[in-house]
Amino acid sequence: MAEIKQEKFEKVLTKYVDEDGSATLEFYRGHGGYEAAERVLKEMKPGEVIEAVKESTLRGRGGAGFPCGVKWSFVPKETDKPKYLVVNADESEPGTFKDRVLMERDPHQLIEGSIISAYAIESHVCYIYIRGEYYDAFLTMQKAIDEAYEAGILGENVLGTGFRLDMTMHRGAGAYICGEETGLLSSLEGKRGLPKIKPPFPAVEGLFGCPTVVNNVETLSCVTHIFDRGVDWFKSIGPPEGPGPKLLCVSGHVERPGTYEVPMGINLLDLVNDYAGGVWKKRKLKAIIPGGTSAKILTAEECDVGMDYESLAAKDTMLGSGGVIVMDEKTNMVNALYNILRFYAHESCGQCTPCREGTGWLAKICGRILHGTGRMEDLDLMIDLAQKMCGRTICVLADAAAFPCESIVRKFRLEFYAKINAGAGHERDIHTGGPLVQPGALSAHNQERLDELRGGH
Amino acid sequence: MTEKQTVNLKINGEEVEAPAGEMLIKVCHDRGLDVPFFCYHPGLVPEGNCRMCLVEVVKAPKPMPACTTPVTDGMEIETHSEAAKDARADVLEFMLSNHPLDCPICDKSGECLLQDNSYDHGKDGSRMVDVKQLKPTKDLGNGVKLWGNRCISCTRCVRFCSDIAGSGELAMVNRGDSSVVDVFPGYPLQNPLSGNVVDICPVGALLTEVFLYQARVWYEKKTASVCHECARGCNIELQALNNEVKRIVARHNDAVNDYWICDHGRYTYDYILGPERSLECRLGDSANPADAPGFLARRLKKSADEHGADSLGVVVSAVMSNEALYLLGSLLQELGVPAENIAACARDDGDEETFKGGFRISSDRNPNRRGVEAILGKDAFSSHSDGLLKKAKASKLRGLVLVSDLPGQRLPDGWIEALETVDFGLVFLLENDSRIPETAHLLPATAFSERDGSIINEDGRVQLVRAATQLPRGVLSLDELLQDTLVELGARESRISPRGLFDEMAGVIPALAGMRHGDLGEAGLSAQGGEE
Ligand SMILES: Cc1cc2nc3c(=O)[nH]c(=O)nc-3n(C[C@H](O)[C@H](O)[C@H](O)COP(=O)(O)O)c2cc1C
Ligand code: SF4
Ligand code: SF4
Numbered sequence: 005m006a007e008i009k010q011e012k013f014e015k016v017l018t019k020y021v022d023e024d025g026s027a028t029l030e031f032y033r034g035h036g037g038y039e040a041a042e043r044v045l046k047e048m049k050p051g052e053v054i055e056a057v058k059e060s061t062l063r064g065r066g067g068a069g070f071p072c073g074v075k076w077s078f079v080p081k082e083t084d085k086p087k088y089l090v091v092n093a094d095e096s097e098p099g100t101f102k103d104r105v106l107m108e109r110d111p112h113q114l115i116e117g118s119i120i121s122a123y124a125i126e127s128h129v130c131y132i133y134i135r136g137e138y139y140d141a142f143l144t145m146q147k148a149i150d151e152a153y154e155a156g157i158l159g160e161n162v163l164g165t166g167f168r169l170d171m172t173m174h175r176g177a178g179a180y181i182c183g184e185e186t187g188l189l190s191s192l193e194g195k196r197g198l199p200k201i202k203p204p205f206p207a208v209e210g211l212f213g214c215p216t217v218v219n220n221v222e223t224l225s226c227v228t229h230i231f232d233r234g235v236d237w238f239k240s241i242g243p244p245e246g247p248g249p250k251l252l253c254v255s256g257h258v259e260r261p262g263t264y265e266v267p268m269g270i271n272l273l274d275l276v277n278d279y280a281g282g283v284w285k286k287r288k289l290k291a292i293i294p295g296g297t298s299a300k301i302l303t304a305e306e307c308d309v310g311m312d313y314e315s316l317a318a319k320d321t322m323l324g325s326g327g328v329i330v331m332d333e334k335t336n337m338v339n340a341l342y343n344i345l346r347f348y349a350h351e352s353c354g355q356c357t358p359c360r361e362g363t364g365w366l367a368k369i370c371g372r373i374l375h376g377t378g379r380m381e382d383l384d385l386m387i388d389l390a391q392k393m394c395g396r397t398i399c400v401l402a403d404a405a406a407f408p409c410e411s412i413v414r415k416f417r418l419e420f421y422a423k424i425n426a427g428a429g430h431e432r433d434i435h436t437g438g439p440l441v442q443p444g445a446l447s448a449h450n451q452e453r454l455d456e457l458r459g460g461h
Numbered sequence: 462m463t464e465k466q467t468v469n470l471k472i473n474g475e476e477v478e479a480p481a482g483e484m485l486i487k488v489c490h491d492r493g494l495d496v497p498f499f500c501y502h503p504g505l506v507p508e509g510n511c512r513m514c515l516v517e518v519v520k521a522p523k524p525m526p527a528c529t530t531p532v533t534d535g536m537e538i539e540t541h542s543e544a545a546k547d548a549r550a551d552v553l554e555f556m557l558s559n560h561p562l563d564c565p566i567c568d569k570s571g572e573c574l575l576q577d578n579s580y581d582h583g584k585d586g587s588r589m590v591d592v593k594q595l596k597p598t599k600d601l602g603n604g605v606k607l608w609g610n611r612c613i614s615c616t617r618c619v620r621f622c623s624d625i626a627g628s629g630e631l632a633m634v635n636r637g638d639s640s641v642v643d644v645f646p647g648y649p650l651q652n653p654l655s656g657n658v659v660d661i662c663p664v665g666a667l668l669t670e671v672f673l674y675q676a677r678v679w680y681e682k683k684t685a686s687v688c689h690e691c692a693r694g695c696n697i698e699l700q701a702l703n704n705e706v707k708r709i710v711a712r713h714n715d716a717v718n719d720y721w722i723c724d725h726g727r728y729t730y731d732y733i734l735g736p737e738r739s740l741e742c743r744l745g746d747s748a749n750p751a752d753a754p755g756f757l758a759r760r761l762k763k764s765a766d767e768h769g770a771d772s773l774g775v776v777v778s779a780v781m782s783n784e785a786l787y788l789l790g791s792l793l794q795e796l797g798v799p800a801e802n803i804a805a806c807a808r809d810d811g812d813e814e815t816f817k818g819g820f821r822i823s824s825d826r827n828p829n830r831r832g833v834e835a836i837l838g839k840d841a842f843s844s845h846s847d848g849l850l851k852k853a854k855a856s857k858l859r860g861l862v863l864v865s866d867l868p869g870q871r872l873p874d875g876w877i878e879a880l881e882t883v884d885f886g887l888v889f890l891l892e893n894d895s896r897i898p899e900t901a902h903l904l905p906a907t908a909f910s911e912r913d914g915s916i917i918n919e920d921g922r923v924q925l926v927r928a929a930t931q932l933p934r935g936v937l938s939l940d941e942l943l944q945d946t947l948v949e950l951g952a953r954e955s956r957i958s959p960r961g962l963f964d965e966m967a968g969v970i971p972a973l974a975g976m977r978h979g980d981l982g983e984a985g986l987s988a989q990g991g992e993e
Contacts, residue, residue: 179636196633201509201529354614354633354640355510361555364638368591385588392551395523396512453595 021109053124066220078207094183097296099327102251103221111148117224180351199399242268257332295324298404300411348405359402376427569665602649627817694918699929754945764860770797779827782914788943831917835972853879924985
């Protein structure tokens with residue numbers, strides 16, 4: 005894999021984020037902003053823009069890694085319905101905080117990328133669906149949009165080219181599932197954020213039943229630079245199957261957690277050691293989740309891997325959202341998994357049977373093991389349930405819960421044994437053979453219900 | 462799309478031709494294949510959330526839900542491969558993991574999709590040892606109760622309220638395994654079709670208050686019949702236990718009511734055995750219903766002989782069956798009574814209501830108006846009635862037979878006054894009416910659930926009404942009584958079956974020409990000159 009050291013790589017997406025006033029239009033224009041968009045809108049046809057993005061092999065940065073230009077080309081050309089561009093700024097995958105930097109510190113970069121993308125798919129309306137908790141990013145983005153309207157960069161006559169584009173922000177209300185593109189669109193339509201069965205894909209039948217392209221903030225920000233610096237420049241960075249600059253969010257047990265812009269394909273250990281200052285407190289590395297909690301975990305021995313789509317797939321995990329979660333030797337993996345599983349149990353939208361019931365069931369079993377009433381057969385049960393949740397639901401949240409579960413139980417089985425053994429000797433329920441529920445194990449929801457039923461007494 | 466195109470696919474190795482765009486589950490069900498489901502309902506927009514209908518699509522990476530997968534050319538499907546069966550058994554295990562196994566005290570038991578699918582497709586034993594989720598038990602409105610713990614989040618009820626009733630009271634609340642159906646505070650379930658959610662809930666999560674713990678469904682006698690509350694003639698199933706109608710549920714008929722009925726029809730059966738039901742038999746000196754045919758024949762003949770046939774009048778209702786109308790018509794014809802002396806009394810109009818999904822409640826509350834018109838003529842409701850009343854006022858009416866069998870509605874005063882002026886008055890009475898003079902003779906009328914026959918709905922569809930219960934003691938079948946009377950008069954040889962009666966009638970009544978009882982089946986047939 006490409007071994008590019010930190011100092012040799014020129015940052016583009018986050019080039020200016022540490023500078024004062026980087027979020028203002030004046031700053032952005034002062035550094036060549038909106039020149040690419042103006043050139044594209046004046047000199048290229050929409051079809052040519054799509055071809056260029058296809059040629060660049062830009063892959064989605066939201067999680068699935070789908071080729072961006074290919075997705076755009078699915079939008080029907082001949083249609084009398086309006087088309088929509090939707091920016092996925094819901095950023096809710098645990099361990100992920102890259103879109104936030106882009107929106108808080110360089111909002112015009114995203115607006116410029118969105119203008120080019122909207123032009124490519126011939127859309128005149130762009131929605132930015134932003135995570136509700138990102139209030140600062142929302143204010144900054146909104147200010148930038150207002151500035152852009154005033155300067156004629158958005159609105160009836162974008163950059164004097166006659167192209168029309170309106171851009172509207174919509175804030176989410178704190179649901180992970182509203183990051184899944186069809187769940188996002190349901191939410192944007194004013195409904196519960198429930199994912200929908202694909203096909204039809206959003207590119208054909210999306211927002212309000214019209215052709216819609218959903219792209220991640222980072223993906224669209226990349227588009228700006230593909231047209232600023234050229235397709236060849238973009239392809240020169242990282243592996244050909246998915247090149248370009250990449251933002252990786254390093255969190256967990258490292259000395260310097262944060263968002264780092266790196267060339268695609270950087271070695272994971274280099275990222276942790278050179279950029280993030282290595283594992284903290286001089287401790288040893290135990291494991292890394294490379295792409296948000298939905299990705300399968302890598303043990304320390306497996307971490308010598310390139311951070312790109314193909315290399316990670318070869319290790320049976322994924323680049324996902326780019327959320328790199330580092331765990332040191334003192335991490336209790338049962339606890340870590342319980343934390344992850346509780347998240348998915350809480351965030352499952354509840355439509356599909358395997359996900360609705362499976363996420364909660366897994367969390368209960370894991371919680372039980374953690375609280376000392378686990379049984380040896382629980383481990384096989386967890387793996388079995390996780391496998392049975394995969395590939396059988398409307399969206400992939402079920403898979404996203406199953407992946408960490410299966411991989412952590414498999415790879416750190418001994419830690420689970422230890423917890424179970426520590427709790428062994430507990431009495432069993434004489435009817436079911438199950439462990440007796442211990443204080444603290446009653447689900448939070450049931451406690452809430454009981455409180456409610458008692459009428460607050 | 463222009464012409465309906467077909468595609469060719471393979472299901473379990475067999476070549477199948479199916480209309481393009483049709484969902485796989487329908488194609489499978491049409492071929493008799495058992496593809497189980499929960500959230501799928503042929504009358505609702507599919508959502509594909511329960512995952513019970515997963516089938517294997519050869520070359521597809523994942524099993525696909527048959528309810529939302531349209532058939533395409535060249536597709537190869539395995540509905541019963543190990544992979545497909547496993548996928549479904551796994552879904553069932555998840556489904557049951559939080560389901561309370563309270564079948565012994567659940568009203569749905571015996572007609573529960575979860576029970577049936579578990580027997581047919583599930584695994585034995587359970588691996589769930591953890592605490593199950595608790596969800597509320599509460600009233601949702603309109604007498605519908607929710608047992609949240611039993612809800613499997615299929616959203617059938619939610620989709621019904623939003624897409625068919627159009628009122629959208631129900632929604633899923635909470636997420637994950639806390640998901641459950643609920644109403645918004647202050648906005649209870651209150652649409653006029655609300656009872657359908659109980660019919661379509663695949664489990665015992667939604668139940669009606671009035672039927673609660675009334676019967677084990679497998680003990681009930683179930684009878685396909687037709688609702689008598691408006692001129693739509695929605696198809697229903699009457700469910701009875703120990704000769705009591707315990708509940709009415711919707712029965713599917715694409716040509717009439719799809720899968721739905723309105724609450725009015727669903728919940729109107731209390732009068733059948735209600736406190737107002739008249740059982741009195743008053744035939745001069747006799748209180749024995751067995752004397753009725755002879756009594757009737759004698760008195761009508763006497764009246765006709767003494768005062769002329771023109772002095773006899775009859776008032777029928779538009780809930781009576783075609784057969785009863787036909788027999789009454791032939792009885793009067795036999796006596797020489799002119800056609801205009803037969804009047805019909807209509808039920809008052811109600812509100813016409815059409816719902817989002819196309820379901821309609823007719824403003825005409827007469828289930829067999831079309832039958833009266835077809836057998837006795839269009840003027841029965843109007844000029845015949847006026848004429849007969851005028852005759853009574855002028856004291857030219859000497860004998861009068863009234864059929865007062867409209868549930869919840871008594872005869873207009875004019876007819877009661879007319880009764881006072883005649884020498885011979887007889888009322889077939891469904892519900893007590895204190896205005897009827899002592900001098901009038903009485904016989905109990907039958908309720909629609911107690912008789913076999915046919916009626917014609919407002920679109921001209923002829924449908925069979927079937928007896929769900931035996932006649933209460935002392936009540937005579939009107940059809941049999943009229944036939945026996947005709948036998949007494951020498952006009953018929955003997956009583957015949959309802960089936961024979963229909964076929965005989967079809968040979969005489971132009972609107973029924975060409976129809977045979979055996980062809981009416983469960984769904985009925987469109988009558989001659991019908992609007993379909
Ligand atoms: C449960 C779930 C949550 C997701 N959350 C996000 C998110 O927060 N942000 C995002 O950009 N994509 C998210 N995605 C991925 C989107 O569905 C979609 O693939 C992406 O927005 C497409 O944009 P891209 O092609 O530019 O990556 C999520 C997917 C799933 C299944
Ligand atoms: S997989 Fe889970 S989150 Fe996704 S649609 Fe189904 S229930 Fe909802
Ligand atoms: S109440 Fe019944 S119909 Fe409604 S979602 Fe629950 S199980 Fe389905």
